[in-house]
Amino acid sequence: xxxxxxxxxxxxxxxxxxxxxxxxxxxxxxxxxxxxxxxxxxxxxxxxxxxxxxxxxxxxxxxxxxxxxxxxxxxxxxxxxxxxxxxxxxxxxxxxxxxxxxxxxxxxxxxxxxxxxxxxxxxxxxxxxxxxxxxxxxxxxxxxxxxxxxxxxxxxxxxxxxxxxxxxxxxxxxxxxxxxxxxxxxxxxxxxxxxxxxxxxxxxxxxxxxxxxxxxxxxxxxxxxxxxxxxxxxxxxxxxxxxxxxxxxxxxxxxxxxxxxxxxxxxxxxxxxxxxxxxxxxxxxxxxxxxxxxxxxxxxxxxxxxxxx
Numbered sequence: 387x388x389x390x391x392x393x394x395x396x397x398x399x400x401x402x403x404x405x406x407x408x409x410x411x412x413x414x415x416x417x418x419x420x421x422x423x424x425x426x427x428x429x430x431x432x433x434x435x436x437x438x439x440x441x442x443x444x445x446x447x448x449x450x451x452x453x454x455x456x457x458x459x460x461x462x463x464x465x466x467x468x469x470x471x472x473x474x475x476x477x478x479x480x481x482x483x484x485x486x487x488x489x490x491x492x493x494x495x496x497x498x499x500x501x502x503x504x505x506x507x508x509x510x511x512x513x514x515x516x517x518x519x520x521x522x523x524x525x526x527x528x529x530x531x532x533x534x535x536x537x538x539x540x541x542x543x544x545x546x547x548x549x550x551x552x553x554x555x556x557x558x559x560x561x562x563x564x565x566x567x568x569x570x571x572x573x574x575x576x577x578x579x580x581x582x583x584x585x586x587x588x589x590x591x592x593x594x595x596x597x598x599x600x601x602x603x604x605x606x607x608x609x610x611x612x613x614x615x616x617x618x619x620x621x622x623x624x625x626x627x628x629x630x631x632x633x634x635x636x637x638x639x640x641x642x643x644x645x646x647x648x649x650x651x652x653x654x655x656x657x658x659x660x661x662x663x664x665x666x667x668x669x670x671x672x673x674x675x676x677x678x679x680x681x682x683x684x685x686x687x688x689x690x691x692x693x694x695x
Contacts, residue, residue: 387412387448389590390582398578403643406636407575409456410647411582411654413449413628416442417551419621422659426666433607434618441591441622447513449628454510457635465504469511472497476518485520487534493518507635554627570646571653579650583623584657592619611672617665623658625651 390411398404419442423430476493498511522533529536598604633647
């Protein structure tokens with residue numbers, strides 16, 4: 387996440403009024419990135435799909451932390467302490483084995499209100515709330531019906547996938563695609579965002595994987611070639627929803643800058659999506675990919691636990 391921010395500042399950091407947008411290219415959009423990879427079917431090994439999901443989730447969580455820390459003007463420490471107390475109480479209920487979902491929903495509402503009053507962006511409340519919901523583990527089997535986390539997830543998913551995300555995207559992605567809008571692509575703000583998403587993301591992710599493998603602290607995703615790993619890194623340059631959200635926080639009230647940021651996010655995401663798809667579609671598959679896929683299926687023991695990925 388730091389490398390895209392550095393690319394952004396390298397390109398547009400010379401303009402003091404644009405420096406607040408450094409975090410715009412930091413996050414990967416989960417839905418779009420995974421959606422593009424899903425179009426590739428079995429041409430992409432399972433290990434890369436798992437890795438992309440992990441990167442996207444961690445990126446989004448990191449973006450929420452950035453929002454809470456970097457885009458908070460003032461803090462009410464009393465309200466923040468109250469939020470900490472509510473969070474601690476919810477965690478205690480979890481440890482005590484309380485599974486009534488209504489209790490947690492009431493606590494979530496109080497947590498959201500306390501964080502909102504504190505001055506920290508209330509988005510962080512959702513992440514903290516999710517950490518407190520009890521889960522009944524069901525390894526190798528469908529979700530447990532008596533698991534509060536599973537029930538809450540399945541209840542929220544249709545609303546989130548079919549209403550919240552589409553409405554957010556339609557409401558905030560509007561840009562002028564006539565000459566009056568596209569000419570701004572050459573401005574510092576869109577160029578900085580494009581550089582961060584299209585160049586910074588792939589540089590940061592691919593170099594991190596390569597250095598980790600060469601240093602011996604990790605292994606390359608099983609059944610994947612280095613070219614496929616690079617294609618995945620390029621695909622992670624799809625920013626969209628979180629990038630748009632951060633752009634609105636970075637330039638409050640500056641409609642012209644927000645429109646330029648939207649243009650940069652759209653251009654950088656489209657470039658990353660098209661090139662990442664092309665690389666993964668055309669990259670030769672590893673010779674042992676088919677056998678690896680079979681091995682992954684076999685490596686579930688009698689209790690249904692996954693031994694290794």
